[in-house]
Amino acid sequence: MNKNSFLILNILLAIVQIGIYYISKIPPEQFWPGAFLSFAFPYVTIFNAIFILGWLMSKRLFSLISLFSIIITLPDITSSFSLPVKQTEGKxxxxxxxxxxxxxxxxxxxxxxxxxxxxxxxxxxxxxxxxxxxxxxxxxxxxxxxxxxxxxxxxxxxxxxxxxxxxxxxxxxxxxxxxxxxxxxxxxxxxxxxxxxxxxxxxxxxxxxxxxxxxxxxxxxxxxxxxxxxxxxxxxxxxxxxxxxxxxxxxxxxxxxxxxxxxxxxxxxxxxxxxxxxxxxxxxxxxxxxxxxxxxxxxxxxxxxxxxxxxxxxxxxxxxxxxxxxxxxxxxxxxxxxxxxxxxxxxxxxxxx
CATH class of the missing domain: 3.60.10.10 (Endonuclease/exonuclease/phosphatase)
Structure with a gap:
């Protein structure tokens, strides 16, 4: 697979990630296929993150494609992935x-x-x-x-x-x-x-x-x-x-x-x-x-x-x-x-x- 093919795939994955983000806001009784697509979101996000790392080592400008999709969908990403934080004992x-x-x-x-x-x-x-x-x-x-x-x-x-x-x-x-x-x-x-x-x-x-x-x-x-x-x-x-x-x-x-x-x-x-x-x-x-x-x-x-x-x-x-x-x-x-x-x-x- 050449770089053009990777670029097309990257663009498609970025579009899919943003699409899922907006489609998941629609009630399933109005558009139920969106509920099925939502299961793919964490995995599409991971692939877009991999693309960012890959492009940074070759064509840095192309990394902005996946970066843009991740920034747009950040609210859903933070509800699916959480980073370690300091915890204390509550009352x-x-x-x-x-x-x-x-x-x-x-x-x-x-x-x-x-x-x-x-x-x-x-x-x-x-x-x-x-x-x-x-x-x-x-x-x-x-x-x-x-x-x-x-x-x-x-x-x-x-x-x-x-x-x-x-x-x-x-x-x-x-x-x-x-x-x-x-x-x-x-x-x-x-x-x-x-x-x-x-x-x-x-x-x-x-x-x-x-x-x-x-x-x-x-x-x-x-x-x-x-x-x-x-x-x-x-x-x-x-x-x-x-x-x-x-x-x-x-x-x-x-x-x-x-x-x-x-x-x-x-x-x-x-x-x-x-x-x-x-x-x-x-x-x-x-x-x-x-x-x-x-x-x-x-x-x-x-x-x-x-x-x-x-x-x-x-x-x-x-x-x-x-x-x-x-x-x-x-x-x-x-x-x-x-x-x-x-x-x-x-x-x-x-x-x-």
Whole structure:
């Protein structure tokens, strides 16, 4: 490949990067292909960075092509990549964790998963916890509300269920060591099974609203993941369907964008201090993330490191769990805890007012 070919490829990659940046601002129900393109953004950025280094060693003027695309798209780059910064211990700690029903169905093939997840809580001992895909029942052996409430010292909790069968309950839960003064549930329109909750806790003389979000997933099954893994390993898939995966992803993009609009309206109406935690099921280049995080601070962008993957997979760019804070809150520390007992990593921040 000669220099002219490299130059054309470089120009195309720069255009693609800028295009993804602007297209990702369009709601998926208006233009859903943009949501698929957003997954390529981190990798296109890396290639453009390589082009800058390459041209600096030969035709320095050409390095401006990729440099221009990187400057234009810098807001999305900083939400996907974070550099090391000095961290300090804050006054309060909040942890967010999608626990996959405490591995109720033993998906990880680890019978001790639930106890290990609970051990994280016992060790970290955060002031507040936001659980997504929380499971509990009315029997002592799997009464997770009772265990966390009584044994771990979380005097206050807010639980809302999305599904119930006999004595089994599934939903979202927020636990706090501080008094809860208000609570509520944000229901989505009938077709949506996911939900979000908000909990107002009184910390000293301040009231902090905590949003605990769990947005629409793709509802993929094992065959879908096996298909994607085979493709990523350059193998011929033995099962699964690309068309089925495509349809599930497109449906997820559209439903999440509608949910995000409902949530954002609710967040903006509240004028007090607030933290937004949870499993957005969408990456930082997505319309969903950009809408919810507008006018808020993403704790990872200020205190995180690297690409910040929170979903357990072979892809390094799947950061889909977030802790956002309003501008009156100082994030002192952000951590992704390296435990693979669920299909999500727990994340936590320490903060102060």
């Amino acid at each position: 309060f700690q909040i942890l967010s964790y999608n626990v996959k029903n405490f591995d109720l169905y033993n998906w990880s093939r680890n019978k001790d998963s639930r106890e290990k997840m609970l051990e994280i809580i016992r060790t970290e001992n955060p002031d507040m916890i936001c659980f997504q895909e929380f499971f509990t029942n009315e029997k002592d052996e799997f009464d997770n509300i009772k265990k966390i409430h009584e044994e771990f010292g979380y005097k206050y909790f807010h639980y809302e269920e999305s599904t119930q069968y006999q004595k089994n309950h599934w939903g979202s839960a927020t636990f706090s060591k501080f008094p809860i003064v208000e609570r509520g549930k944000i229901d989505f329109d009938g077709e949506f099974k996911n939900m979000s909750i908000y909990t107002d806790v009184k910390i000293q003389n301040e009231v902090l609203r905590i949003y605990n979000l769990h947005l629409q997933s793709y509802h993929m099954i094992d065959e879908d993941y096996d298909f994607l893994k085979a493709i990523s390993d350059f193998k011929i898939p033995e099962s699964g369907s690309l068309i089925s995966i495509f349809r599930k992803m497109r449906s997820g993009f559209v439903k999440r964008s509608k949910q995000a609009a409902i949530i954002k309206s609710h967040i903006d109406e509240y004028e007090g201090k607030k933290i937004v935690c949870g499993d957005f099921n969408d990456i930082p280049i997505s319309y969903t993330y950009k809408l919810i995080s507008k006018d808020m601070k993403d704790s990872y962008r200020f205190r995180g490191l690297g690409m910040g993957k929170t979903f357990v997979s072979s892809l390094p760019s799947l950061r889909i769990d977030y802790i956002l804070v309003d501008n009156s809150i100082e994030v002192e520390e952000y951590r992704k805890l390296p435990y693979r007992y669920s299909d999500h990593y727990p994340i936590s921040i320490s903060f102060s007012f």
